[in-house]
Amino acid sequence: MTDKEQFKVREEPFYQAQGNEVALYEAAYAARLPVMVKGPTGCGKSRFIEYMAWKLARPLITVACNEDMTASDLVGRYLLEANGTRWLDGPLTTAARIGAICYLDEVVEARQDTTVVIHPLTDHRRTLPLDKKGELIQAHADFQLVISYNPGYQSLMKDLKQSTKQRFTAFEFDYPDAALEISILVSESGIDEATARQLVSVGAAARRLKGHGLDEGISTRLLVYAATLIKGGVAPVDACRMALVRPITDDRDIRDTLDHAIDATFA
Numbered sequence: 270m271t272d273k274e275q276f277k278v279r280e281e282p283f284y285q286a287q288g289n290e291v292a293l294y295e296a297a298y299a300a301r302l303p304v305m306v307k308g309p310t311g312c313g314k315s316r317f318i319e320y321m322a323w324k325l326a327r328p329l330i331t332v333a334c335n336e337d338m339t340a341s342d343l344v345g346r347y348l349l350e351a352n353g354t355r356w357l358d359g360p361l362t363t364a365a366r367i368g369a370i371c372y373l374d375e376v377v378e379a380r381q382d383t384t385v386v387i388h389p390l391t392d393h394r395r396t397l398p399l400d401k402k403g404e405l406i407q408a409h410a411d412f413q414l415v416i417s418y419n420p421g422y423q424s425l426m427k428d429l430k431q432s433t434k435q436r437f438t439a440f441e442f443d444y445p446d447a448a449l450e451i452s453i454l455v456s457e458s459g460i461d462e463a464t465a466r467q468l469v470s471v472g473a474a475a476r477r478l479k480g481h482g483l484d485e486g487i488s489t490r491l492l493v494y495a496a497t498l499i500k501g502g503v504a505p506v507d508a509c510r511m512a513l514v515r516p517i518t519d520d521r522d523i524r525d526t527l528d529h530a531i532d533a534t535f536a
């Protein structure tokens with residue numbers, strides 16, 4: 270039997286709400302509706318789900334999806350052992366059995382066959398067929414499926430089918446507005462508000478370059494990194510170069526533009 274306790278979110282995660290998403294999520298969970306969280310990388314999607322799992326006191330099982338992931342990685346497989354074979358539940362099966370919230374991060378990365386296995390879990394059936402084992406699981410009453418999805422990365426090859434999308438309710442996230450982002454940086458790193466304000470202004474400048482040489486703006490996650498480095502004693506200009514600029518671009522012109530914006534901000 271799987272120990273539910275290991276998947277509990279023990280401490281309240283710090284989550285700065287951007288609107289009424291907490292109440293809306295509670296309504297979706299009360300009806301056990303599947304949820305999709307959309308938005309750019311590092312804008313708070315995972316933190317939100319972690320916070321909701323804590324608030325609803327549900328175990329949380331997170332799976333980072335990747336392009337090599339198969340349905341068996343989610344559902345489970347037989348393992349060969351010295352005296353035979355043993356079935357090992359995958360994370361989705363475990364979540365369905367114990368009544369956890371199962372969060373499939375970046376589900377669009379996974380192969381098509383994985384999306385097929387989630388379908389019967391997302392409608393009135395709430396079932397999960399373990400084909401290889403010849404078992405049909407009825408999901409626990411508390412089970413809920415959540416997926417994340419970054420519309421910025423979608424392409425013809427990699428997009429969720431409408432038949433998948435239309436099984437979910439959805440929350441659209443974006444980077445928090447300046448005042449909220451400043452309070453996130455202060456809470457997450459412990460830096461002072463004035464420095465947080467400067468970092469957020471660098472973030473805003475970079476986000477304006479999206480579509481003009483940058484595929485994505487600087488995420489809140491990277492701003493937290495820069496804030497943490499500054500709090501640890503790194504000079505702000507160095508922290509910004511290292512945490513905000515070098516990770517996101519290889520283009521010299523864009524890099525120089527951002528470096529100048531940083532120099533001007535912290536001059």
Ligand SMILES: Nc1ncnc2c1ncn2[C@@H]1O[C@H](COP(=O)(O)OP(=O)(O)OP(=O)(O)O)[C@@H](O)[C@H]1O
Nearest residue numbers: 283284285310311312313314315316457489490493
């Ligand atoms: N609303 C928020 N409240 C608290 N912290 C936040 C919030 N938004 C972003 N953060 C900070 O940004 C970091 C990244 O957020 P998170 O991991 O939730 O991103 P994500 O949107 O799930 O990204 P990805 O799509 O890459 O998984 C968090 O670890 C946290 O420090």
